[in-house]
Amino acid sequence: MLDREALDRAIAEHGRVARVVILEVRGSVPRGAGTEMLVWDGGQSGTIGGGRLEFDAAEAARQALDGGGDLARVYPLGPALGQCCGGSVRVLTEVFDAARAGALPQAGLWARPLPGVTGGHAPAAEGLSHGWFAEYIAPARRPLWVWGAGHVGRAVVHTMAPLPDFAITWVDTAASRFPDAIPEGVDQLIAAEPERLAPHAPETAMHLILTYSHDLDLALCHGLLTRGFGFCGLIGSATKWARFQKRLLTLGHAQDQISRITCPIGNPALGKHPQAIAVGVAAALLISPNDQITIGDGTQWARHS
Template identity: 65%
Template structure:
């Protein structure tokens, strides 16, 4: 069970007070697993605990908790209670957070607190629910992911990847006019006339996706990132572009094994070349790699 403190902090800063809804246990067939969470405020919500009637009822109760300023917990049967076909049940926790309560959540480590109405007991030392307590591992800020280029594919990638947890996205292009007016929350946009020069300041632990409007800029970014170091790097293109870039990067002095770390093409070519299809393929590629770690 993981606690996304960064997402909660952004919501509290924007809304002032937010309810966090957590699935603390799933019994039988249920839409989401224990640890799934969403944030709810008057006028909106983000995240999901499974959708449908369960989520609608949970969000409605979350807003009642916001009005009352109280936490709550209950077991929700999905079949007879909500008419869902899952047939199982979930246990839900509603917690109300403002800036003062957010300050009680550690930046890292284990966040343990008693469930509403629980009687004492020893706090758990590992993530889970036991003895009237819930404990969650506070998620780190996220893996740094730099996306180079705000064209059609860049916009599709940001739209898909920003919705997935566990990433801190930096989105770079050559000028502010390159970005859309609406940027997903939590994504940092960086306009820079000289993108390869900016690449020298990226964290060495970052992953990169290169898809600018210019092959020359793409090549210069590959060169700069090979000199800087990276956790992973993907380049949009074809087998022909890959072969041409590898030849030119070797001529720039990069070793074959280093150049081979740049993946090209990215995503799943069988899905087609539509920007959203590329984005879906890249997201699946990343999720498979993380699941294998």
């Protein structure tokens, strides 16, 4: 599946970009068909499996950027590559600039002939057929707003930023509260009064409230309940949440709406280390919108759509 947003972002930052995607695999291989990475002069993002395979594919991609053009190639994962997987990987490399990327479909199936192929028939579904390759354009990322850049906020953002599912907006009150390096693709927002941003978040956005202040946490819960949301998780104990529910009722919110906020967050079975909380949160947000999971304390966490 082509990650259109990642491709557009890489082109905006680096100019011409080579996209490397695994077309098909045979036998034992590091990654499956559809895995992709982007390569540009001096860097790359993503991985097709690491090791010598990725090194050689990245070098071939840079040669394509230097004028070699699109290419399809089979890599046998044996002694010749210094690997012992025993299988083989067929890889497609395509060079994109802003004009070519702009001509891509916005959504749906994108089919094209492989380099050097004439004629043939485009497959009606994702995959290979008679020298053609078809894949779906990835849907737009789900907006995820992370409120707070403390230990848990940093762990959550660094855990979830590499995932292709989320468009992360990271909010805190001062630049000094953020790490020196913000993960690629994460939008940083600095606001002295973060709760004033709540009305500007998409109504379908997911939110994780992880700030340093209980007063700010409450103001954000109030603002998001007023605005509407797809999912909202609040860090804290059961005691904190009991007190918040009473105060939110006093602010005029109905109990059934207040109950849409999940608190505590994470999986207690994993512990309270910031990274453990981040892993539990990430797992929950990756569950299908219509599914529920039961976490360590026996409660069910459903992601609302």
